[in-house]
Amino acid sequence: MMYIWKSVPEADEMDIATLQEQINVNSILANILLQRGIKDFAEAKVFFRPDLKSLHDPFLMKDMDLAVERILQAISNDEKILIYGDYDVDGTTAVALLYSFLKTLHSKIDYYIPDRYQEGYGISEKGVRYASDEGFSLVIALDCGIKAIENVTLAKELSVDFIICDHHTPGEVLPPAVAILDAKRKDCNYPYKELSGCGVGFKLSQAICRKLGKSEDILYPLLDLLVVSIAADIVPITGENRTLAYFGLKQLNTSPRPGMQALIMAGKLGSDITISDIVFKIGPRINASGRLEHAGASVELLISENLIEAEKLAKAVDIVNSTRRNFDENITREALEMIATREEEREWNSTVLFKNDWHKGVIGIVASRCIEQYYRPTIILTESNGKATGSARSVVGFNIYNAISECSDLLEQFGGHKYAAGLTLSMDKVQEFQERFEEVVKVRIKEKHLTPVIEFDDEIKLDDVTPKFYSILKQMAPFGPGNPEPIFMFKNVYAENISVLKEKHIRFTIHQEGQDQSIVCLGFGMADPVKDQDRTTLGLLRSKIRFNMLGEIRENVFRGNSSLQVYVKDIKFD
Incomplete structure (x- = not known):
């Protein structure tokens, strides 16, 4: 696919020089920070040193006081509470998070995930009638419900109260729930509008802790669930989400719950799990149950407190995920053939x-x-x-x-x-x-x-790519929407030591006139299999023709030795 290259607008030279002096970085890093809205030392400190104490007051969210009051009333009256969630990653992690927290306060807690095929998305009539028939007087819906006017009305008629925790765009009319927590409500003044559904569940838990005078530290082990929802639901990793994702990754890498540990093992992930690892390895496994069977299996895995049990559940989920991949490949092939004809x-x-x-x-x-x-x-x-x-x-x-x-x-x-x-x-x-x-x-x-666009942050020379430069660059993580991994343009370079890996990928070293340093590059999927190689990327690289290249700087650790590499995004030859 051909891409348009677009440079992110460069910051003002005076602003670059000022920030460069304030935080002692080079002009390239100062420019990238300014592009991300970091204008001075104070903002840089918040960006580089996230703090959970800086999270917004959950009671700033419209109806939060009503939601907390109703939940504490239900606990006080020994009512049965049902946690209801969507069947995707955001919904299942949200259910696991709130269920795990409320279980420490109340014994009469259960959860419900609708069947994708029998009930469809959101709050279903079957789910409402289940709650009524089983004696649940309060349902807390997560990652769904903002448009469920008909079925929340039915619940009200059946004497079942609903609290809705959603992050989707509301319609003109809201359901008749006891409380509706959604920062995208027009009448909600909550400062951050991009929480995941699981994030709204976390804010509700945070509010309950504050109301009961409990330390919010008890919620922090739940952040491994929250970062998975943030990554998999592709919400912006900015503001509050960035702080939650930062500490969620720490939890995931140092002390994950048994279910997450089992998923990490199933995905053969290393010790430094990133947002990208969640998107491509952890998220699809959690999603697989809801896509092909029933997402209740994923919730059981996520709330498991025993690693041996979790490993068994993760293996079952992994088998479903393999089946999902086969469906995905076959249907994609049919769809592409349909378009072509x-x-x-x-x-x-x-x-x-x-x-x-x-x-x-x-x-x-x-x-x-x-x-x-x-x-x-x-x-x-x-x-x-x-x-x-x-x-x-x-x-x-x-x-x-x-x-x-x-x-x-x-x-x-x-x-x-x-x-x-x-x-x-x-x-x-x-x-x-x-x-x-x-x-x-x-x-x-x-x-x-x-036409797809690749935005790049700045042009960079090979001698600028140093361990010190990269050590600051990687502190800008976690990367994702709203805070993308920086992409650099390497101009007028040429390649040597070219090799093909697994018949699909290209490995080569780039050089640049006037620069002492060279750097290894990896071009995934760039080894064109056609027989006439002269005009392919591989053939042109071998001709030593000069080219411009976009790429991300990464660290490669092999047998204890660390080196910097470039993951190639695109190449344009003269």
Whole structure:
């Protein structure tokens, strides 16, 4: 895929010089910090030295006082409390977190995860009736519920109170719950708007601790759950999320709960787990149960207090994850073939595909895979319970939730974020929706949205890449949305010592005129398998032609020896 390179706007020279002097870094690092909104010594101190004591007062969130009051009343009256959560990583970690905390205060606690296939997303009628039939007088919903007006109304009629802890965008009308915790409410003045669903559950736990006069230190072992939700749900790693992710990674790396330890072992992860490791190794394993079977298995794993038991549960989850990968690969291949054969839609600005036997649990992943090949807003639909149900994924800068909402008259249900959404519609409306969605996207989307962009932070010389430079750079972690890992442009370099790894990847060393230092680079997936190598990346590298390269600086530790490498993002030859 061809990429557009775009430089992040460079900070003002005077600002760079001032920050450089205040915190004793070079101009490249000062520029990167200013690009991330770090303007002076005080802000740099907060950024580099996160502190859990700086978290916002949870009672700043609208309805937090009502939620805490109702939960403490339920505990005082010995009522049964049901923790209800979505079946994805954010939902299951949120349930595990709040369940683990409330279990220390009250014995009559249980949890409920809806079945993806029988009940669908969010608060279901089946879930509400289960709560009523089993004598639960209070349900705390996590990572869902903000639009569940009908079923929360039913709960009220059945004398079941609801507290909703959500982070999705509310509709114009809110459900009739006792309390609704969602920083995205128009009437909520909570300072940080980007918490995960699990993050809202943590703030509720924090508020209960404060009300009871308990030390919040008892919550910190729960942060390994919270960082997994932050990473897997792709919320911005800024502000409060960055602090929570920073300490969550510490917990995950030093003292993870048995369930997390078992997942770390299943994923063959090392001792320095990063946000990327969670996204690609831990998150998919937790998600797998909810995608193919029932997410209750993931919650059982996450709340397990015994490592031997957790290892057994993790092995079962790992088997499901392997099955998920097979579904993912097969359906992605079918979807890409379908796109390739639809000549009339080749010039469209969107992709909407339907096949009735595709597995509902992986269609979101398939949508993302299709975007890797055809860079445009994509919706993958399949049949479930007699309806067409789908997952939507978007491209950078395009709000797919808003586009879907303009087709809401054709839909029975929809919800989600700017870049990811879910929807359900009647089978006979699929083609009409496909055409309407394309009309909406064609009007809304801009040319710049249809070509993938790699933003880089600064140009850098090879001699600038030193251990001291990297030691400061890695302190900017955890990286993720809102605080991306810095990408640098290496200009007018050439390659030597070129080798191919596993027939897919390229390893080479770059040199630059006027620079004493060289550096090893790894280009993953860049070894083009075609026979005529002359015009491939590999062939051009071997010709010693000069090129510009974008890459991330990483540390490589081998047999106790540390060296710096560059992970290549893209190469452009003259």
